[in-house]
Amino acid sequence: MPRTTTHSVQVEFGDCDPAGIVFFPNFSRWMDAASLSFFMQCGVPPWRELVKTRGIVGTPLLEINTRFKQAATYGQRLTVETHVSEWRARTFTQVHRVTRARDGGGADLICEGTEVRAFVHRDPEDPDRLRALPVPDDIRALCE
């Protein structure tokens, strides 16, 4: 079983659109927070430390696939469960399941996102460009 972390989200009024439901880019925002929370819960320092010590700027997305199952609205608390489903040489796949506890027990799946990400640093010749790095072994070891 891969290591799994949880990240809690309180849905706010301003997260919802005129239809009264969560404006979906907020789910991407919460999955991004859950992604970083995963690394920090695994013991990886925040990017602002890693950029100084190892040049790692973060883990930008290469691809994201999100399936929406149920709407959510403000006043509700959601849980994002996150794990890495696959590590490759230069990328990894992270999965986020967003659920809402049901009255009386159990939980409803709100949406699920599958992300492909890479660790990046700044190109030494052109610091405005970000370049993928091999997945660092020590970071991977912390997260498995």
Added chain:
Amino acid sequence: MPRTTTHSVQVEFGDCDPAGIVFFPNFSRWMDAASLSFFMQCGVPPWRELVKTRGIVGTPLLEINTRFKQAATYGQRLTVETHVSEWRARTFTQVHRVTRARDGGGADLICEGTEVRAFVHRDPEDPDRLRALPVPDDIRALCE
């Protein structure tokens, strides 16, 4: 060739994250704006009119797949090209290509999103629930 509309986006400082690049949920936000802009450019009234005349609340997402090719940053202007690649009985697939003009001509693909959406109304028995409607023929005709 399906009908294609364009939607212009100015990337702002606040759209970017500590790595200095667009925080990716903003691309979802811009694709959502491009999705509605597509319908309005095709002659469909805004949702706040359709909700009064026909009960149509909007076109929430069922699924989105986004592939990120290049980073973008503030001060840049992006173009989102949008078309519907497939109409089905109760859902449709909308494709958004986000590009940035290159100095000297041509354009770089920044990211591309493929969305599955449905027209929804409020469940007459439980107005807090949104229900998919058959794709309205007249709206589809305007958009083809």
Added chain:
Amino acid sequence: MPRTTTHSVQVEFGDCDPAGIVFFPNFSRWMDAASLSFFMQCGVPPWRELVKTRGIVGTPLLEINTRFKQAATYGQRLTVETHVSEWRARTFTQVHRVTRARDGGGADLICEGTEVRAFVHRDPEDPDRLRALPVPDDIRALCE
């Protein structure tokens, strides 16, 4: 002493800008969440209930003054303390103090916002317009 509630905020990577600090409109977002949280912690139903039972759509802002004292960044937890400093016939003033706990005890003030808000309903003759209502006595009583 007026009733004071607290609302907790985890600062996320995507809340920060290219300078690495919280992009300030997020403080407005968190103060708005703290404003609604204040009412709900005082026992007032969420707006989506009040709109059905009493036509109250929410408490839009008439004015906000925010003073920023220190920057905050991601990975930090902030606390928003909220109280109503003045009730008037049709408006009220709500104050939000955003602090960050200091290692070793105490807390630093990050920013402070003073908001003037009104309870509104939809104009019966033109539902697209929102109109201020007299502050409801029962809601005020819950919040004092």
Added chain:
Amino acid sequence: MPRTTTHSVQVEFGDCDPAGIVFFPNFSRWMDAASLSFFMQCGVPPWRELVKTRGIVGTPLLEINTRFKQAATYGQRLTVETHVSEWRARTFTQVHRVTRARDGGGADLICEGTEVRAFVHRDPEDPDRLRALPVPDDIRALCE
């Protein structure tokens, strides 16, 4: 008359809240974009250039006061008019008037924001801290 620039904003569906009107922190976001747009229209390079050439990271807010006059909703185009009302040794005051053109001529004031900002650089001894700089004379000259 101080130099005044304009910045155009298209209000999107996702900028609006369950009451169907612009969620107010978006006005702060648009004023921030108008603030940077003011400097760039005056010929000041973007912060990501100035940070390299002169260490200037940006112009964070010290205070903002915003008065809301009318609501706005999606599908509407707003104009932000921006000028600097006062330059001081280490801070300046920037004013943003957000208006919406009226059918038949004229414009309605939606909201108005008065910001106190400072040019900042990173503290050489503690790069995580931002420090106010004297307002650079050459930048001020471009903006008057």
